[in-house]
Amino acid sequence: MIGRLVEGTPRRGLVLLAVLLMAFLAAPLVANDYMLTVLILILYFSYTGQAWNIMMGFAGQLSLGHALYVGLGGYAAAALYFHFGIGPWLSLPLAVAVAAAAGAILGFLAFRFGVAGVYFAILTIAFAEFARVGFDHFTWVGGSAGLFLPVANYTRNDLWTLRGNPTMFYYVILAMTVAAFVLCHLLLRSRAGYCWQAIREDEEAARALGINTFRYKMYAVVLSAGMTAFAGVFFAFYYNNLFPEQVFSISRSIELILGPIIGGVGTLVGPIIGAFLITGLAESLREVMHALGVDVPGLKQVFYGLCLLAVVMFLPDGIWPPLSRALGLDRDSSRGQGT
Template identity: 40%
Template sequence: MSSGTFAAYRPILIAIAALAALPLAVPMLVSAGLFAGANTFYNLMIFILIITLAAQGWNIAGGYGGQFSFGHAAFFGTGAYAQAVLQTRYGVNAWAALPVAMALGGLVGAVIGLLAFRARLRGSYFALVTLAFAEVFRILANATPITGGAAGTLVPLRIGFGQMQFEAPAAFFYLALGFVAVVLLLNRLLERSRFGAWLVAVRENEDAARALGVDTLTVKLKAITLSAAVTAVAGALYTQKFLYVDANIAYGAWISVEALLAPIVGGIGTVFGPLIGAVALIGLGEAAKTLIHSAFGSAVPGVDLVVYGLLLIVVIAFAPRGLIGLLRAGGGR
């Protein structure tokens, strides 16, 4: 590995180390009154990491490839349901179910991609078709027996490493962080590869890319498959964390929105964009909920969505390249 190669990965390794060291700060954060307890901290962090992973998936096709999907719930949900159903109905081990969930998510991505890209759907047409697919999956999952129908699927609570259920909340935090870390490194690898260069070329100008020998259909199909597989892992982790899925969680529009909002807010088509965006969105959302609760004495449902909306408007108006763009512009001066 040359020094130039190492320099490209150094910021990622530093960020991973910093995140991994975060549990050390938990006692301090709790005593400072920022979190009610260690569990509150870990629940929030794990949720942020799961959303980050889903957003990292979206960012591969949407950020690097310019194929804006509004339906990444189709992949998240497939991963979540596969993880739940394989364990409860087929007795598959949780660790063995995870790669299957990932592969099934990727398969759904490949099929939707094949149908949409072969029909030469781009831009808002592609977005609408993916949205429609996710909705079809949601309705089907709500109606078919194998997914548990409207009642959803409950994964029995059996604490144990073999079941991917941990007593210590830090363990699941590190599991989720491990996946996010791998995808961070994978994204940098992608940026520095031929496939990554061709993917960005497709985003910038498809005709020009074709003239340079880029098989745009193949590139887009690979991207959506990889994108879907990563988001499916996020779904599978969600199942393992909350041990319950139903159609509105797995295939609901909420996750499609989170998956695309985080990279847009954080910095689209960048390695750190999804992570920064997820931290900003969910962190501010939770902060708003807490503040409103203490100010009015009761929870105001949906206030986090108001924060999302405000943040999105502010970012689009003042930082079109996302928060990471702001950081870079500030650091450059």
């Protein structure tokens, strides 16, 4: 198993990964609560970025509506906890299933009816918007007034119901991120990974080589949606509140894809580096503004916009591909060079 995992990765890359993992594991020993919340945010975006990347980076299907799956997962788990006291781990399969089903419906309609390119991207937005308006009127889960979970109890960590302090949430999201990284790494080298990349590069050629492109695109959407729903469950229990206007909004979908785009679409490390840069820089900006005593709502988003603009203009492949070449790690990358 370990052999398969590390196969083909340069030693330098492995050492770097190990050091990084150790640093992450040890972080709560030195970090204060504020730093921990920033790290949680970074890991959260690494995880969701990784999940989105399966669809766009691997299979070439641009989703601009991934907030849909975060919201569905979050609402499913939160509603079950709120109404019936069912814990997040028990409701997780249902949350994942709901989001995966939504992804399957979207994918089925789009791929069966040949909705591609711009139209596909807009269809994903439409689905998310549909859910946003729908949940606004879905009173069982609070409607537009929102759904609130009993606030976390800081004195005791209860992993089973995900009630506890930031350190516990930190380790949960760290485990999720590591698992997503390993899963994506294995996927890229699997049959599905090769089929996805072939579809991304040239769908007609992929079909001519015997790949059932409809089926593999469905796999990508369903898997990506399901994984994203897990992040939604985490989100619901970490923030303890859900508002349709916020969770399903298009700006959430955009926020979620900034990391992988800035880091490098289709790479394994890109979503993580991107999440680090964008969240780290945004938080530093906030600190600076705080220190200067200025409070300008919107400044952080303008900064996001400028980062995105700079990356798409000057680094069209994202930061990781050129960076990995500079570090001599490029064989470890992920653009499918299985050698």
